[in-house]
Amino acid sequence: MKIGFSTLALFMKSFEDMLDQAWGDGFDLMEILCEGPYWPRNILENGLKELEIFQSYDITIFLHSPTIDLNPASINPGIREESRLQLRETVDLAAEIDAQTVTTHPGLIRRQDPHVRKFALEHAIETLTLCTDYAKDRGINFSVENMPHRFSYICNSAPELQKVINECGCGATVDMGHANTSKNPEDFLKIRNTFYYHLSDNDGVKDQHLPLGEGKMDLKLLNNIDKGIIELNNYENVLKSRELIKTIT
Numbered sequence: 001m002k003i004g005f006s007t008l009a010l011f012m013k014s015f016e017d018m019l020d021q022a023w024g025d026g027f028d029l030m031e032i033l034c035e036g037p038y039w040p041r042n043i044l045e046n047g048l049k050e051l052e053i054f055q056s057y058d059i060t061i062f063l064h065s066p067t068i069d070l071n072p073a074s075i076n077p078g079i080r081e082e083s084r085l086q087l088r089e090t091v092d093l094a095a096e097i098d099a100q101t102v103t104t105h106p107g108l109i110r111r112q113d114p115h116v117r118k119f120a121l122e123h124a125i126e127t128l129t130l131c132t133d134y135a136k137d138r139g140i141n142f143s144v145e146n147m148p149h150r151f152s153y154i155c156n157s158a159p160e161l162q163k164v165i166n167e168c169g170c171g172a173t174v175d176m177g178h179a180n181t182s183k184n185p186e187d188f189l190k191i192r193n194t195f196y197y198h199l200s201d202n203d204g205v206k207d208q209h210l211p212l213g214e215g216k217m218d219l220k221l222l223n224n225i226d227k228g229i230i231e232l233n234n235y236e237n238v239l240k241s242r243e244l245i246k247t248i249t
Contacts, residue, residue, distance in 0.1 A: 084131060104128075128144060144173070
């Protein structure tokens, strides 16, 4: 398995510091969380000079789009439009640094109503299809992530994730921690056109982002994964989880 980590573990560090850490510790991959100081619009408008550093490292880069306060599935067209705009900006940033893939969340609903959820799913597919087409034009893979097994979330099951992927023409980023909150997490390993995986552990109920081995995920499932991003908020736990992966794959 090629292994990398989410920059959530190094939040507030510079791009150069993150790349130095990844390179020095022998990681193959890195996923940049595009929130806060790494917001694509701000970087594209004010920070293009600092992006030159990416050409100095042989590390495959993925981007995780902003998701806080955004919602591609929103019933409100203004929220959907802003979500689409920020996804396009993330794709533009990916093109600037030769990142391979942009991952995003498919959205959620605020009312526990099946009819509202049906409309939200339709809106999500419409928004994400437009973003997929834009990414293809820019030579970037566009990927939708599965979400925890909660009614409010779009793509909370393997069949629904596959439906969205098929209809949008995009790929998948399978989050094994999110999958572990469902009854059959192994079903997510059957998703076609998966670009890579997010790795963390939990108790099977909540999305806790625990180090691997500290929750209830069946670690044998990791043997089916070719590219994994360890998604934790502590870098020491990233290294700890990588060591565990090496013992079982």
